[in-house]
Amino acid sequence: MRLAIQVAATLAAGGLVVIAMRRVGLRGKRAVGAVAMVPVITACLLALPTYREQINELLDAHEANATLTARDVRLGNGIGINADVDFLAWAKRHLGDEETFGFVIGSSDEAGSLEQWALFQLAPHVAVEPPASGDWLVFYDVNPDEYVGHADLDVYKPGFAIARSPVGP
Amino acid sequence: MGPDIASFGIDALLAFAGLWVLIGIGLVPLRGSSMLAALGLAYMTGAALVPVVLVALLTLGVPVTLVTFFVVALACVVVGGFAARKSPIDAMETSDPLRWLRHWRSWPAETWVVVVFVALVGAYSVIGMLGVFESPLAGWDSWSIWVRKAQVLSNHDSLFHGFFTNESYSFAHLDYPLAYPVWESLHFRAAGVVDLQAVLRHVWLLLVGSIWALAYLLRERVRPVVWAPILLLALTTPGISGQLRDGYADVPMALFACLGVVALGMWIAKEEAGLLPVAAIMLAVTANMKNEGLAATLAVLVVGGAVVLVRRLDVRSYATAAGAVVLALLPWRVWLAVHGIEGDMPVSKGLNPGYLLDRIDRVGPAIAAINGQFADPERWLYLLPLATLVVVVSLVSGVGRRVAAFYLGCFLLIWAAFVWSYWISPHDLEWHLATSVDRVVSIPMLVCLAAVLHLSGLLLRTLTGEPGPRQRDPLI
Numbered sequence: 001m002r003l004a005i006q007v008a009a010t011l012a013a014g015g016l017v018v019i020a021m022r023r024v025g026l027r028g029k030r031a032v033g034a035v036a037m038v039p040v041i042t043a044c045l046l047a048l049p050t051y052r053e054q055i056n057e058l059l060d061a062h063e064a065n066a067t068l069t070a071r072d073v074r075l076g077n078g079i080g081i082n083a084d085v086d087f088l089a090w091a092k093r094h095l096g097d098e099e100t101f102g103f104v105i106g107s108s109d110e111a112g113s114l115e116q117w118a119l120f121q122l123a124p125h126v127a128v129e130p131p132a133s134g135d136w137l138v139f140y141d142v143n144p145d146e147y148v149g150h151a152d153l154d155v156y157k158p159g160f161a162i163a164r165s166p167v168g169p
Numbered sequence: 170m171g172p173d174i175a176s177f178g179i180d181a182l183l184a185f186a187g188l189w190v191l192i193g194i195g196l197v198p199l200r201g202s203s204m205l206a207a208l209g210l211a212y213m214t215g216a217a218l219v220p221v222v223l224v225a226l227l228t229l230g231v232p233v234t235l236v237t238f239f240v241v242a243l244a245c246v247v248v249g250g251f252a253a254r255k256s257p258i259d260a261m262e263t264s265d266p267l268r269w270l271r272h273w274r275s276w277p278a279e280t281w282v283v284v285v286f287v288a289l290v291g292a293y294s295v296i297g298m299l300g301v302f303e304s305p306l307a308g309w310d311s312w313s314i315w316v317r318k319a320q321v322l323s324n325h326d327s328l329f330h331g332f333f334t335n336e337s338y339s340f341a342h343l344d345y346p347l348a349y350p351v352w353e354s355l356h357f358r359a360a361g362v363v364d365l366q367a368v369l370r371h372v373w374l375l376l377v378g379s380i381w382a383l384a385y386l387l388r389e390r391v392r393p394v395v396w397a398p399i400l401l402l403a404l405t406t407p408g409i410s411g412q413l414r415d416g417y418a419d420v421p422m423a424l425f426a427c428l429g430v431v432a433l434g435m436w437i438a439k440e441e442a443g444l445l446p447v448a449a450i451m452l453a454v455t456a457n458m459k460n461e462g463l464a465a466t467l468a469v470l471v472v473g474g475a476v477v478l479v480r481r482l483d484v485r486s487y488a489t490a491a492g493a494v495v496l497a498l499l500p501w502r503v504w505l506a507v508h509g510i511e512g513d514m515p516v517s518k519g520l521n522p523g524y525l526l527d528r529i530d531r532v533g534p535a536i537a538a539i540n541g542q543f544a545d546p547e548r549w550l551y552l553l554p555l556a557t558l559v560v561v562v563s564l565v566s567g568v569g570r571r572v573a574a575f576y577l578g579c580f581l582l583i584w585a586a587f588v589w590s591y592w593i594s595p596h597d598l599e600w601h602l603a604t605s606v607d608r609v610v611s612i613p614m615l616v617c618l619a620a621v622l623h624l625s626g627l628l629l630r631t632l633t634g635e636p637g638p639r640q641r642d643p644l645i
Contacts, residue, residue, distance in 0.1 A: 003544035010554035014562060032566040033632030036395060036625040039555045043398035046550050050405040058300030065303035073305040073366050077312055116313045116340055124324045127337040
């Protein structure tokens, strides 16, 4: 409905311009051509206030960015979804060059988002499916005891651990 | 500072390569001031063509490194230079390229319009660059899809199977084309680091470059008094500049699409050599950025083809250009097919009447959501109503009718394609609309921008009594 009103109003503005042009003596296509003034005038009226607003927004962004730390930049998106970025950094230090990992996460509403972030933070190491086929298993908010046979389980905190995969690649 | 300079060096090389492509196709004369004026279009051409070529090389198994990039950029320069070898060089301008500056007191009013436009856009560009220079990427897809792929492409010289055929990363839409992450990865490689703060600096250049490019393309058909305020509006439209700062691929894709549609619209108006190759390059990269870009590109090619056939334009040239676009999107599609990678959209079911009927209840909400975005004055500043006005007036009055029909057809077919994609999508409609519709409308809105720019220019010509394209070209 709102779109229809906007379109109708714009067409009406165009019609008024044509009528006005005919009143001042323009005829035929020349009068119709004056409709070009509608977008031009609208652009002039809208562009300047928008220009000012956007400039202010960009300056605000510049100011806000000046206070960011390197950690905010690197990990801010993960921190924003309450990912345990410190655990992931700790786990990443275990992975050797070109080693892969399987990511095991407990079920929660945020599991999908957390997994996307975790795989991003653990890059360039590559995640594999099934998890046990990687060099390592990374346990995130899940009980590693369910996955038997990890002699060298390294626990960061309850539910968060890393272990050499029993199967391997 | 070193990594920053190196990554901006990639942009400079892209602009240089693009400039020689434009010189080669005859769109930019070998003249200092013209080359400077065309720098925005040159950057967009290089940023479109080079990644498309690199994606094709990747699918063929050619290692893509900075050396490959330099070779492709150099090839653009050599081929462009070879094609332009017979172009005359303006001897007077070569001796004094800035002589026009000395006569500023006698500049006509329209030159001052351009000067004010350049000053405003220049200030906005610099402040914008300051605003985004240290901005981290906060948009979800920007890091989860695009930078993730760019990082893989920076660490591996090939389409690393450990990632691109890995089910664990299916959430990153492994079927999406790669032009955008390839473009990002070039900057990462040059900087020597995947820096989440660096991406938006270069994305910002795409915005400034595209506005500059549109001004260059339109300069001879549309008077500055028309394009300057409308382009200034486009530059500051929150739907464009605000969304661009999320780091998603949608706005860059829409900017390329807009350039492609304008170049094709202008070719349809006058069949000027050089415009068709530019349209093809811009549409090729649009199709190589996202699946929505592919749908939009095919829609534009279909509508363009229909106009060419109906108005009996140069079918052979058009078919060559359209063929080149299709050829450019094939390598990635073939690679996907060979490796059995499928997207989440059930395209084959999308023409099955039974499947469509079962989901007919999705059409209404999809249309309402898309049209609701069009009507959002906070984001799109009445671009669609203005486009409707100029298209209706052009169609009724006959001023630029074939061009108006082209823009209208493009808009409607793209709109229909997007409604169809929501119709057949396997995702929960509410979620799908909530997470995508505000971005999806970028391409149709920039088609509206193209229509407003071009048709307003044609209409103003009839008001001022200037010889319009029809008088120069009886086919219009």
